[in-house]
Amino acid sequence: xxxxxxxxxxxxxxxxxxxxxxxxxxxxxxxxxxxxxxxxxxxxxxxxxxxxxxxxxxxxxxxxxxxxxxxxxxxxxxxxxxxxxxxxxxxxxxxxxxxxxxxxxxxxxxxxxxxxxxxxxxxxxxxxxxxxxxxxxxxxxxxxxxxxxxxxxxxxxxxxxxxxxxxxxxxxxxx
Numbered sequence: 001x002x003x004x005x006x007x008x009x010x011x012x013x014x015x016x017x018x019x020x021x022x023x024x025x026x027x028x029x030x031x032x033x034x035x036x037x038x039x040x041x042x043x044x045x046x047x048x049x050x051x052x053x054x055x056x057x058x059x060x061x062x063x064x065x066x067x068x069x070x071x072x073x074x075x076x077x078x079x080x081x082x083x084x085x086x087x088x089x090x091x092x093x094x095x096x097x098x099x100x101x102x103x104x105x106x107x108x109x110x111x112x113x114x115x116x117x118x119x120x121x122x123x124x125x126x127x128x129x130x131x132x133x134x135x136x137x138x139x140x141x142x143x144x145x146x147x148x149x150x151x152x153x154x155x156x157x158x159x160x161x162x163x164x165x166x167x168x169x170x171x172x173x174x175x
Contacts, residue, residue: 005058007166012062014164016069019046023073038146042157043070043081045150048114049161051089052099060086084121088114104155111154115147 022042043066050062063085064078071078092099092114101107123136 008056008058008062011165012065015046015161016065018160018164019043019066019069023070027073038142039074040146040150040153042150043067044085044115044118045111045154045157046161047085047089048092048111048154049158049165051085051092051114052096052101052110052158053162053165055093059089063089080122080125083125084118087121088118091117101158107155107158108151112147112151115150119143119147 019042022040026040026042046066047063050059050066054062056062064082067078067081067085070076070081099110101110119140123140126136126139127133
């Protein structure tokens with residue numbers, strides 16, 4: 001969906017509010033139930049939504065803003081996340097005509113595939129920076145359950161973000 005600049009600011013503000021709420025909820029809830037090492041990466045889910053649904057020259061800036069807001073709640077590198085997000089959205093832009101969210105299962109599968117691509121990019125960047133495979137293997141084992149939960153939540157979150165961004169898949173209307 002091509003979005004006009006006048007619609008960009010309010011939708012982005014609502015998206016930031018949503019991200020802050022889920023970050024606060026995730027930061028407070030998981031340690032209470034004993035999940036100290038686990039954090040659901042809703043920032044990735046929001047960036048994937050933006051990549052799937054929006055066609056705007058400001059996409060890189062939107063990704064940067066989402067990553068900076070996420071960095072307020074996490075010590076993860078916002079720069080690597082921004083680079084990974086832009087790279088994944090570049091891949092999405094090339095495959096846009098092939099990606100269809102016909103069913104809930106397809107939404108979950110496509111989300112999982114792009115999370116794996118995202119993790120691969122971040123994995124490579126961390127390895128180039130630290131050259132420590134032990135940390136990366138531990139991170140991979142935490143990535144598996146986090147990514148599965150995010151994929152399961154993706155249809156609901158995408159539905160909510162569709163309402164915020166007033167996005168719809170015009171390709172489904174054409175068929």
